[in-house]
Amino acid sequence: MQYQATVTIKQKAGMLDPEGTTAKKALGHLGYAVESIKTAKLYEIVLEAKSAEVAEQKVDEMCQKLIANPIVQNYTIELKELN
């Protein structure tokens, strides 16, 4: 089966998010009152796997090994079956 995993990587609470802070300020200049903005990085990964469980496990491994740095980042995985 083919699956698409959407991995979202966010800086952990307390880590700097300059894009978010700048966007919040700029929105303020446009007259929008925004409490906070956090930006995130998104990876869409398409892969073949025997089952959704296996696919998720593989993507989790990819996150642990390369895509995220657990010291400063959190990540979430959303999986959907393709075709």
Next chain:
Amino acid sequence: MKIAIIQFGGTNCDMDVQHVLTDVVGVDAETVWYKEENLTGFDGVVVPGGFSYGDYLRAGAIAARTPIMDSIKKIAAEGKPVLGICNGFQVLTEARVLEGALTTNEYPKFRCHWTNIRVETTDTPFTSKFRKGEVIRMPIAHMEGKFFAEEPTLAELDENEQVVFRYVDEKGRATDKANPNGSLENIAGIVNTSRNILGLMPHPERASESILGSADGRKVFESMADYITENF
């Protein structure tokens, strides 16, 4: 004695390090392309600065997962010295051979200027030629140089005297103003528990000849060379 200078795609301080090692310190040094998986015959390693793989994902993340890292770990396990400068420091933390992580500067822009650094310990293969507490000058050039680690790790680094360099003012005080990137506890460089792997954000190779404004960095390479001569 022969020291390996590792080149990844995007490394750009390799030739500066080679110049300092061969022409200034006077030891044998050779650049090694990252696809070389065998570092037999080398007595030490320098992972120089640059922007390996464009710093995509995170600075140093991709270089840290290349096969040459296994050879570097092997050399380190033999007790031989491994020095990571700037991007090299980022690579070594991403490879988990050094604690913590290097994240975006507190004032989030690329900073390139001289800094004052205090030598916190001389008990490493890289700092034996300094005096403890000595304030030296080296330049930084980075966007992601803020050292971060969780509290228990920070406490361990302090307890084991693994913090080798801190950013300070001219009088040697570790103030916020002297901290160019918001590094926790003004940390500019750390070693592993075995003390033979050093990562630092400032560039000693850009401060190894007085014509450049400082020759303080030379002692890092001279200490490393002495250590190799005495032990291997």
